Every structure is written in structure tokens, then in C-alpha cells.
Amino acid sequence: MENKNKMRLTFDSLSQNESFARSVVSCFALQLNPSISEISDIKTAVSEAVTNAIVHGYSQGLGEIILECEIDGNKLHINIIDNGIGIENVDQALEPFFTTREEDERSGMGFTIMKSFMDEVKIDSKKGLGTKVYMTKVIKTDS
């Protein structure tokens, strides 16, 4: 049977919404009957992308973050979109431990974690226009 479903949510770039965002995605993902480990991976990756949008994308002021999820078969696609300042050099941002905010004790591991914990990660960023993070998790446990 075709397994398709989607949701879309917009929320303010406030750090208290990180917990909200990862909880919403994990609840939505439950219909794929994921393992505890898969849910943990998804929550962590969502938290990383939302943190980036808040801390970096909207470093100059409050903005809106769009969270989209789509289930397609056993795949969960998650898009996290901001209209913030964008990433100047995406290749550099993807390097482990690279951070532009070391003075804030940023680890620079956000994208490394997203890439390790998800099956696919794509970043589309334009300076001054914002950043879109597309992630996919293949749920391997059978529902």
C-alpha cells in the first residue's frame, strides 16, 4: 500500500522551539515505526539544523523557520528552511569542527552530525537569502 503523508510548520527562531521542533518530527515519524535509535538520530539531526537556523541564520534578529516533513514509503524527508543571512561557504561549513563562532563555544559539529545520523543531507544556501537543509532518513525497521 502506498505510504505517503506530509506536514508543514512555521515557528519563530527562538531556542525554546528546538525541543518543540524535534518532538514534532519524532511524533510524525512514529507512523513509520522507527527504532529508538532511528528516532534519536532524527531528533538530533533536526535539533542541529534548527540550532543553525537560530544561531547562525537569524543571528541578526528574530525570523521564521519552516519545517516540512514528508513520508514516502519507508523514507522520511525533512526540510528545515530559514530566510536568514545564508552560509558564505557551504563546503567550509561542512568540515568537522569548523565554526565561525568559537568564542561562543560552538563545536562546529552540527553538519557532521546531520550527515552521520541521516541517510542523505543536502544544503542549499544563498548569502543574504537563507538556507535550506534537506535531510532523508530511511526507516529500516518494518512497520
Next chain:
Amino acid sequence: MEIKYKNYGRSLIVYFYGELDEYSASETKNIVDRLIEDNLNSDKVVFDLSGVTFMDSTGIGLLIGRYKKVRRFNIPIYIQGASVATEKVIEIAGIYKIMPKI
């Protein structure tokens, strides 16, 4: 996030409870730093993460930051009790190389 602590002899054990992310990091950092500053006669610090229900890379930044701070006083930091999910985040950043697991 809630922080508790105990002194066992000259060891300072710091217990972390709750979610460690961008929202909770700043306050957590201040509390842990104050605890360490009040216990500089300790010969080791142990971070007990068994109560951590979620941690992302903001937690890595916090742990590395405390390591850098405590290193100046020549006090080693150890980590105990991390869940499977927390450990996955810790290991990806190689944290156990500087703050060994006990």
C-alpha cells in the same frame, strides 16, 4: 536542565539532568563553571550524564569549553553514565579522548 553535585573525598561529581541544547546551554555552563570555581581543590571532576535525556552538538561545545577551562587548573575531567544516544554524539566528536569514560 538541572545540575546537582556531590563531593566524594577530593572528587567533584556533577550530575546533569534533562535536555542539553542551545536553549539550556548558557545557564548550564554558568552553573557548572561556578561549581568548578568553588571546588578548585578537587583532584578530579566527573560529569555524570546518566540523567541527560537529549544532547546535540551544543553539548559538545559545552563539554569542550569546560575541558579548556579546567585544564588551566590541571584537574582532569571524566565522563560517566552517558546513554547510547548521548554517547553517539560524544564519540563522533572524540570527546572521550580528552575526557575519558569511567
